[in-house]
Amino acid sequence: MDSSLLQSELVFTREAHCRDCYRCLKSCPVKAIKIENGQAYILEERCIDCNICIQNCAQGAISFKSDKNKVYELLASGKKVVLSVAASYSSICADWERNRFPSALRRLGFSFVSETSVAANIVALKTLEYVAEHQDRSHISSVCPTVVNYVEKYRPDLIKNLIPIASPYIVHARWLRKKLGEDIAVVYVGACVAKKMEIKRECYRGLIDVAISFAELREMFDERNILLKMCAESEFDETPVGKSRLLPLVGSLSEIAGKDISFTELNTVAVTGFQDIKNSLDMVATSKGFLAELLFCYKGCINGPGIHMKNNIFERRNELIEYVNSKSTLPAEKDPLLSANIDITRDFYLDKAIPKPEYSESKIREVLRKTGEPDSKRRPNCYSCGYPTCRDKAIAVLEGMAETEMCIPYMRRLAENKASLLIETTPNGFVVLSEKFEILTMNVAFKKMFLASNSLLKKPISTLFDPEGFHILASGEEEIYEETVKHEKYDIVCHQIYYKLKEEKQYVGVFVNVTKNVTTESKLDDIRNTTMIQAKELLQHQMKMSQELAKLLGENAAQSEVMINNIIKYTEARYSQNVEPTNTNLLWDTNTSK
Known part of the structure; x- marks a missing residue:
């Protein structure tokens, strides 16, 4: 692969499992996947860390980097290791499991376990305050790291619309360090894999040591033989306020802050999924005083790629809501973070925009001509290659992101032509x-x-x-x-x-x-028969002479007859069967006449 194009640090491809089906490319919203020699490679500079490719790879060829060993190292270091747990854990646990979850975490070695939603209330309130104070433009919530990545790379014109308030898990880490001391190690666990990369941003550096997924946590439980049914019921070390535990759901910021979003609301929209996000960003670009609450994963963080359970998404939503309704909380006005003077700000990259290369129509048509589709009316735009149109794919070929052979109709025609040529020739x-x-x-x-x-x-x-x-x-x-x-x-x-x-x-x-073969074989049979007849005649003539000689030789007569008879048998076998007789049939003893 071209070394100038760096593969993603987060997501990698197992080449032996990749079956060039282009399913990952079809699902990738920004086409950050390069196809080379039929193999898929996720490119760091283009990737927005949505990890949809992982969820859509039927072969299990794409995966994200595991950081379990880093957590094990921290737990063995002697440091006080604190865990921030996303509330979405409740969507993949039954009620009895949720009650034992904190104890299981402590058995792993964490000395302090707290829900990330502890910091949700202050983030929600400050977000709505910021929107109210800046009515001169529309706003995009910056809770979701994938949404932020997308805006920075593909909608840089809207970076100014991103709300400069950090995500709750970042604010929670700042709170934990303020409360427990800077010498602690902080680990975050949740459904979002994008946070593995977000914690490396300069403005967040040193706040969170490791971010892992629920899937990785489940593996750690298995490796340490920790069973929830063997753990005692217990509570987390902190209690969130109000409706903060709703954080993983779409529209949660407004809900947590006490603002009801009805379907008649004009100034706020809460959406998930790439296409709706893309459309809402277009609205942000052309309006003022508009708030877009965006979570990239469909139905919110309860559907993140770091969740190992495959149960129904609506079942997960119900599990979370049941958890929220069953757990006690503190009144919103008693939120300790409101008076703790915690830094809740963040910044954004201004130099990550992906340039859009421009190619002449002649170059694009040249690529299309190779696949036999230079005429726009004849292009199938079938999406089988992973690109929505043949033109998009042609541009990707020019960029070095795609291969001509990815065109399924073209390859089918090529195969059919080769088959037809083979049959005709x-x-x-x-x-x-x-x-x-x-x-x-x-x-x-x-x-x-x-x-x-x-x-x-x-x-x-x-x-x-x-x-x-x-x-x-x-x-x-x-x-x-x-x-x-x-x-x-x-x-x-x-x-x-x-x-x-x-x-x-x-x-x-x-x-x-097979006419020639049959004719040749027939001719050979005739030659064999003629030769055998001639050989017999010759041998019979020689036999008569030998018999006469044998009479003259006296005591060697019987021996001579045996020799002659064996010669005749040998010749008949050789010419009639066209095979060498076995040694047993050919050997005779000239001294004993046997």
């Missing part, structure tokens, strides 16, 4: 019949063999020869039938192979001309 006859044994197509070799022309198309094959072989195939259960037939009318001998095309209800015949 093969020396074997090839014919396809309908279920009524009418000729549908035939190649050049077949036409030459049976002196046929296209005028016989749709005519019965019996017009040319007896179709008994095809009838045997049609009436039997065998998929293939073979026979060798001498066609006196055409002076040829063919080895004929018939097979069925079940779905098409057609029959295929392949005719191999």
